[in-house]
Amino acid sequence: MLFETLETLHAEGHKALIFSQFVETLKLVQIELHARKLRYNLPGWKTQDRQAQVDLFQTDVSIPFFLISLKAGGWGST
Secondary structure, three states: HHHHHHHHHHHHOOOOEEEEOOHHHHHHHHHHHHHHOOOOOOOOOOOOOHHHHHHHHHHHOOOOEEEEEEOOOOOOOO
């Protein structure tokens, strides 16, 4: 269901944030997006310049999806 929704969003020219508290889930999403040739941004928890990653997602129309773990976003537990 997720990928059906993402395909629709992409076809309509929308952007979407994809959150998960599970890094392994985001890895599976990443694999499937890659297989479908859909671009995405996936900053890691060690990313130093998070604002640059956000800016890239917001300004680059060719990147429709931003994958983020709640932990990397500062909301998950260690």
